[in-house]
Amino acid sequence: MRQVKHICAREFISYFISPIAYIVISIFLLITGWFFFSPFFLSNQAALRAFFLLLPITFSFVVPAVTMRLLSEEINVGTYETLLTLPVTFRDVLLGKFLAATAFTAAMLIPTLAYPFFISFLGDMDWGPVAGGYIGAVLLGAAFSSIGLFASSLTRNQIIAFIIGMAICFFLTLIDKMLFFFPSSIVGLLQYIAAGYHFENISKGIIDSRDILYFLSLCFLGLYGSHLILKKKY
Amino acid sequence: MINVQALTKYYDDFCAVDQISLKISKGEILGLLGPNGAGKTTTLRMLTGFLKPTSGNIHVKNFSIEENSLEIKKLMGYLPESAPLYHEMLVFDYLTYIANIRELNADQRNKRINDLADLCGIREVMHKPIGELSKGYNQRVGLAHAMMNDPEILVLDEPTSGLDPNQRVEIREIIRRISKKKTIILSTHILSEAEATCNRIAIINKGKIIADDKTEALKKSEGGEYFIHAALKNTSLQKVKKELESINEIVKIEKENDGNKVLHVKMTCRTDRDLREDIYRKVKETDWVLLELYQEAKTLENIFRELTKENE
Numbered sequence: 001m002r003q004v005k006h007i008c009a010r011e012f013i014s015y016f017i018s019p020i021a022y023i024v025i026s027i028f029l030l031i032t033g034w035f036f037f038s039p040f041f042l043s044n045q046a047a048l049r050a051f052f053l054l055l056p057i058t059f060s061f062v063v064p065a066v067t068m069r070l071l072s073e074e075i076n077v078g079t080y081e082t083l084l085t086l087p088v089t090f091r092d093v094l095l096g097k098f099l100a101a102t103a104f105t106a107a108m109l110i111p112t113l114a115y116p117f118f119i120s121f122l123g124d125m126d127w128g129p130v131a132g133g134y135i136g137a138v139l140l141g142a143a144f145s146s147i148g149l150f151a152s153s154l155t156r157n158q159i160i161a162f163i164i165g166m167a168i169c170f171f172l173t174l175i176d177k178m179l180f181f182f183p184s185s186i187v188g189l190l191q192y193i194a195a196g197y198h199f200e201n202i203s204k205g206i207i208d209s210r211d212i213l214y215f216l217s218l219c220f221l222g223l224y225g226s227h228l229i230l231k232k233k234y
Numbered sequence: 235m236i237n238v239q240a241l242t243k244y245y246d247d248f249c250a251v252d253q254i255s256l257k258i259s260k261g262e263i264l265g266l267l268g269p270n271g272a273g274k275t276t277t278l279r280m281l282t283g284f285l286k287p288t289s290g291n292i293h294v295k296n297f298s299i300e301e302n303s304l305e306i307k308k309l310m311g312y313l314p315e316s317a318p319l320y321h322e323m324l325v326f327d328y329l330t331y332i333a334n335i336r337e338l339n340a341d342q343r344n345k346r347i348n349d350l351a352d353l354c355g356i357r358e359v360m361h362k363p364i365g366e367l368s369k370g371y372n373q374r375v376g377l378a379h380a381m382m383n384d385p386e387i388l389v390l391d392e393p394t395s396g397l398d399p400n401q402r403v404e405i406r407e408i409i410r411r412i413s414k415k416k417t418i419i420l421s422t423h424i425l426s427e428a429e430a431t432c433n434r435i436a437i438i439n440k441g442k443i444i445a446d447d448k449t450e451a452l453k454k455s456e457g458g459e460y461f462i463h464a465a466l467k468n469t470s471l472q473k474v475k476k477e478l479e480s481i482n483e484i485v486k487i488e489k490e491n492d493g494n495k496v497l498h499v500k501m502t503c504r505t506d507r508d509l510r511e512d513i514y515r516k517v518k519e520t521d522w523v524l525l526e527l528y529q530e531a532k533t534l535e536n537i538f539r540e541l542t543k544e545n546e
Contacts, residue, residue, distance in 0.1 A: 006334040010323075017322045078318030082379065085282045085314070086335050087307040234285060 003088045007096025008103070011070070015104050020069070025108050028062045032112065046123030048116055052133040052203035056173040056196050059105070059137075059144050064165030066104055067148025068158045070097045071226070076156040090230050094223050098142075098149050105141030109134065128205035136202030139215035140195065144169050146222025153226040172196070172218075235260045235417055236281070236387065241290035243276050243441075250276045252441035253290070260386075263413050265432030265449075266421040269542055273441040274421035275315055278391050281419070282312040294387065308336075311385035315392045317376025321365030325356060325375050328364060329382065336383040350378040354408060370401035377408060388412070390420040394427060406431055425538055439542045452537060462501045462509060463490070465526035466517070474499055477520065481512050496525060 015021040036051045043050065074080040083093060116130045144165075151165035152158075176194035179187050191197050195218070198211040236258040243251040251273040258264055266274045279285040281292060283303040292299040294306045320328060329350065333343040351357040354374040359367055364375060373393065380388060393409065394402040409418065409431055422428050428435050429449060436446040445452060466474065471489045474497070478484055483505040490498035503509050510527055517524050 002337065003335055006331060010320075010331050014320065014322055077321070078314065078316070079320055080318075081279070081284055081314045082312075082318055085284050085307060085310070085312040086332070087304050087337075088335060089304065 001092070003086075003092040004096045004099070007088070007093060008099040011097050011100030012103050015066075015100070020066075021104070024062060024065055025111070028058060028108055029111055031058055036115070046119050046125050048119070048130050048133055049203075051112070051115060052129075052137070053200075055133075055137055055203075056140060056199050057170075059140055060169035060173045061166050062108070063101075063105055063141060063144035064148045064151065064162050064169060066108075067101045067145055067165060068152055068162040070101060070149050071152040071230075072156050072158045072161045076158075084234065090227055094149065094226055094230070098146055098219070098223055101145035101149065102138070102142040105145060106138050109137055109141070126205070129203060132205040132207055133203040135207065136199050136211075139202070139212065140199050143195065143215045143218035143222070146219040146226075147172075148222075150222045150225045150229070153229045169195075235295065236419075237291075237293040238281070239291045239293075241277065241280060241292065242288050243273075243280060243285065244288045250441055251280070251287075254438070254441070254443055256436065256443070256446070258417060258419065260417055261415075262434050263409075263418045263420070263432045265428035265435045266419065266438055267425065267428050267435055267538065268421075268423065268438035270423060272438045274423075274438055275391055277438070278312075278389055278419065278421055282310055282389055283307055284312075308383070309385060310387045310389060311380035311383065312389045313373075313376045313380040313391060313393060316396065317373050317379075319364045319372065319375060319379065321363065323364055324361055325364055325367070326360045328375070329378060332379050332382045338383070346382060346384070350381060353381070353411065354378045355404070370397050370404070373397060373401070373405060374408070377405070381412065386417060388416050388418045390418065392421055392423070394422065394424065402427070437538060437541055444541050445537070459485075459502055459504050461530040462503055462513065463526065463528055463530060464499050464501070464513065464524065466497045466499065467495060467523040467525060469497060469520070469522040471497065471499070473520075473522075477516055478513060481509060481516070483507065483509055498526075 032051060032054060035054050040050065071080070074083060113134075116125065116127075119125060147168050148161075148165040151168065152161040154164060155161050172193065172195035174196065176191050176197040179190060182190060192214075195215075198214045201208060201211050236256070238254060238256040238258075241251055241254045242249070254273075254277060256264075266277065268274050276285065280287045280299075283299055283306055287299075294309060297305045297309075299306055323331070326347070329347050330343065333346060338346060351360060354377050356371060356374050356378060359371050359375075364372065367375065377390075377393070380390070390409070394405050397405065406427065409420070412418075413431075420428075420432070433449055434447070435449050435452055436443050438444070471487075475487050478487060478501065483503050484501050485504050486502040488500045488502075490500050501509075501513075508529065510529060513527065514524070
């Protein structure tokens with residue numbers, strides 16, 4: 001298990017050695033900043049609601065961009081062989097990489113803490129939804145990271161990994177917005193699998209064990225799926 | 235030390251390794267020799283636990299690769315073909331990372347990295363990104379990576395491929411330096427290299443072992459051929475052929491070149507006996523002038539070609 005720590009640290013640092021980290025973080029901050037602040041003063045509310053409403057959509061393409069290289073690059077360059085012939089198991093490798101990606105998405109959220117800080121001067125801020133929103137954002141980031149990791153285990157091509165990861169994340173984000181297209185018998189089920197729905201609950205400040213369980217099980221599914229793929233391939 | 239039994243690997247319906255059995259004892263340097271696509275890399279990958287065999291068994295010491303692959307990986311150091319390493323990392327950072335994964339503590343780690351820097355000659359590139367290294371240095375960092383835990387068994391997949399002759403000699407020198415205390419398995423398709431570094435050679439072709447013996451024994455193996463080269467003056471190829479073909483064991487006489495009125499011939503001999511004496515006697519009876527006469531020891535190259543051709 002100690003190997004998880006070293007693999008995670010290496011992955012996390014390697015994000016910041018290459019320009020990827022800085023590009024992804026800038027794009028993320030630009031997009032969320034612009035879409036959050038351009039209508040901010042019209043709504044006349046000192047709240048982060050609009051920011052969190054937007055987050056699942058931005059995460060849907062930013063997180064797969066973060067995770068796309070995790071396994072694809074290693075498989076493509078061949079470093080995967082050097083890694084797996086060290087005394088590590090699939091579990092160590094996957095957990096390490098997953099935690100690194102989750103830590104990176106969390107790091108990406110740190111600059112956005114400036115929003116609630118400065119907005120709190122403008123009016124009476126309700127901190128509950130803000131705290132809930134950030135907890136939800138980290139959980140969402142973790143769940144999407146594990147999906148991205150799964151997509152990355154499928155192929156040696158990073159672009160394909162990105163597109164597959166993005167497709168799954170967008171599906172989970174948008175499905176609850178399209179419920180009226182579906183027959184009422186499966187609406188309940190679709191709503192339950194929608195990441196957007198669960199995230200909205202948490203970002204309202206209601207931390208329900210059902211929502212937390214949902215995100216944790218997404219993480220588990222992603223990791224387990226990648227484990228199966230790796231085991232089958234090697 | 236290592237016991238491989240009926241190891242087989244299929245990629246879909248393609249049989250890459252077919253029922254290979256090998257026993258490797260401690261201290262041996264085994265060279266796996268074979269043409270490209272013979273199954274060398276696949277064999278090594280199964281040995282190091284990277285690929286699962288379709289059938290067959292590998293035991294290292296008392297560990298079986300199926301149940302104790304983690305323990306086996308701890309005993310082994312492996313350098314994959316062309317040493318794929320993380321390009322963006324600095325050499326020092328990379329070696330530190332490997333030391334951490336190998337569970338060395340801080341003191342051991344610094345000492346080991348220091349030792350390896352000298353042993354592999356990578357001290358001057360320690361603080362360069364791996365991606366900027368030349369092929370030779372990359373390979374040496376790979377060797378350092380493989381030797382981080384001072385493994386009992388070292389597995390090297392084509393350690394000198396793609397290197398220039400000087401670098402090749404350097405890598406070979408490193409291998410020789412460490413070989414005293416270790417069991418080494420290396421694959422190569424360069425024959426002279428196997429000859430120079432290994433004390434036992436297994437030739438693989440199409441997934442099967444077709445020869446496996448001590449290097450010396452393999453070179454002396456019976457029924458083979460060797461060459462005698464001669465430089466003669468005052469004669470012609472026809473005359474030489476006429477005179478020397480009366481020795482039965484000489485199966486072929488070829489002209490190599492004739493500059494300056496000196497005729498160089500190469501005679502293929504099929505015998506265990508040294509024919510130089512017979513040739514000298516024959517030449518003495520004529521008025522030719524003998525300038526050179528030497529025997530070319532049977533090289534692995536000849537053996538290799540013979541063995542791999544038969545199976546075509």
